[in-house]
Amino acid sequence: MNRQVLIAGLSGLLFGIGLAVSEMVNPARVLGFLDLLGDWDPTLAFVMAGALGPMALAWLVARRRGDRTLTGGKIHRPMAKHIDVSLVAGAVLFGVGWGFVGLCPGPAVASLGIAGSPAWIFFAALVAGMALHRLLPRLG
Amino acid sequence: MIEGAWINGLLGGVVIGCAGAVLLLLNGRVAGISGILAQLLPPWGMADQGRSLGPAVAFLVGLGLAPIALAQTGYAVSVSITDNVAVLIVGGLLVGFGTRLGSGCTSGHGVCGLSRGSVRSLVAVGTFMAVAAVTTAVVRLTTGAVQ
Numbered sequence: 143m144n145r146q147v148l149i150a151g152l153s154g155l156l157f158g159i160g161l162a163v164s165e166m167v168n169p170a171r172v173l174g175f176l177d178l179l180g181d182w183d184p185t186l187a188f189v190m191a192g193a194l195g196p197m198a199l200a201w202l203v204a205r206r207r208g209d210r211t212l213t214g215g216k217i218h219r220p221m222a223k224h225i226d227v228s229l230v231a232g233a234v235l236f237g238v239g240w241g242f243v244g245l246c247p248g249p250a251v252a253s254l255g256i257a258g259s260p261a262w263i264f265f266a267a268l269v270a271g272m273a274l275h276r277l278l279p280r281l282g
Numbered sequence: 283m284i285e286g287a288w289i290n291g292l293l294g295g296v297v298i299g300c301a302g303a304v305l306l307l308l309n310g311r312v313a314g315i316s317g318i319l320a321q322l323l324p325p326w327g328m329a330d331q332g333r334s335l336g337p338a339v340a341f342l343v344g345l346g347l348a349p350i351a352l353a354q355t356g357y358a359v360s361v362s363i364t365d366n367v368a369v370l371i372v373g374g375l376l377v378g379f380g381t382r383l384g385s386g387c388t389s390g391h392g393v394c395g396l397s398r399g400s401v402r403s404l405v406a407v408g409t410f411m412a413v414a415a416v417t418t419a420v421v422r423l424t425t426g427a428v429q
Contacts, residue, residue, distance in 0.1 A: 146298075149308045149309050150337035150340040151341065151344040153304045154348070155345070155347065155348050157344070157349065158304070159295065159348045160294045160296075160298035161349070162348060163293055163297060164302075165291070166364075167349055168360060168361045170361075170363075170429060171287075173429055176417075176418045177409075177413045178415055178418075180428060181424075185287050186291070186409035188289075189291045189295035192293065192296040192297075192298070193298040194396060195299055197299045197303055197306075200303035201397055203307060204306060205291075205306065211306075212308055218310055220312060220400070225405050228384065229384050229385060229402055229406055230406075230409055231383060231384030232380045232382065233406040233407075236380030236387065237385075237412070238410070238414070239374065239376025239378075240377060240414040241416070242288070242417060243377075244363070246377060246381075246387050247319055247387045251345045251346050252345050253349070253363070255346055255347065256350060256359065259408070260364065260365050261363060263367060263374070264295065264306055264404060266370075267317070267371045267372075267375045268375070271374060271377065272378040272381075274378070275383055276320075
């Protein structure tokens with residue numbers, strides 16, 4: 143098994159542990175944050191705050207190293223700069239789906255093994271939505 | 283809110299941030315789940331010629347196995363998800379299509395983009411957070427509950 147595959151697997155495992163420990167894998171908790179009219183649950187804000195620390199440090203290290211990885215490979219920094227219709231329209235559609243169910247792509251994958259058929263139905267529709275976007279390339 | 287949930291949230295968040303840092307500093311890639319997932323859809327290697335699918339598959343397998351592995355050690359997370367099939371399908375389609383059109387989700391724009399100081403990500407996060415909050419409010423006002 144090559145090193146990139148091993149590191150990606152380890153990163154995915156860590157990511158999933160983080161989602162489970164923070165309970166962000168549970169849509170009820172995410173909806174508790176989004177639902178300002180209910181009994182508001184601020185947990186998601188703490189998760190974001192916790193995640194931004196190590197990640198900001200990582201970007202700082204990346205910049206100091208001239209966008210080279212610790213082993214000398216290239217760091218693929220997203221290059222897009224413009225705020226365009228696709229960005230905002232995509233975020234709007236995503237926001238509606240997220241607000242309906244309380245699952246975004248990370249928790250959608252992480253919940254597959256522990257949430258039964260609803261998680262699989264959502265995941266199948268999510269993949270179908272991605273495939274639909276790929277079939278309509280002019281949309282950006 | 284369950285007592286102490288915020289501390290688990292903060293801890294879990296740090297672990298998520300470390301996962302992103304590992305992928306960035308060792309593999310040179312951004313830990314955006316929607317982007318990683320989309321790599322598995324044909325035609326392969328469309329945006330990035332010759333890029334191997336191995337790391338994307340390994341990342342998603344690790345992500346899917348983590349909560350199962352934790353449950354084996356006695357740390358089971360309860361998951362409460364709607365069983366309304368129509369809501370699941372419409373929600374899934376919107377999340378899948380929207381995250382591709384908008385080039386990212388809560389991980390790519392939220393965790394990785396905001397920490398980089400990306401204005402695009404700030405606009406995306408502000409938009410999907412606000413729209414999701416309005417959506418749950420509409421659902422609550424029309425059905426009496428959010429789930």
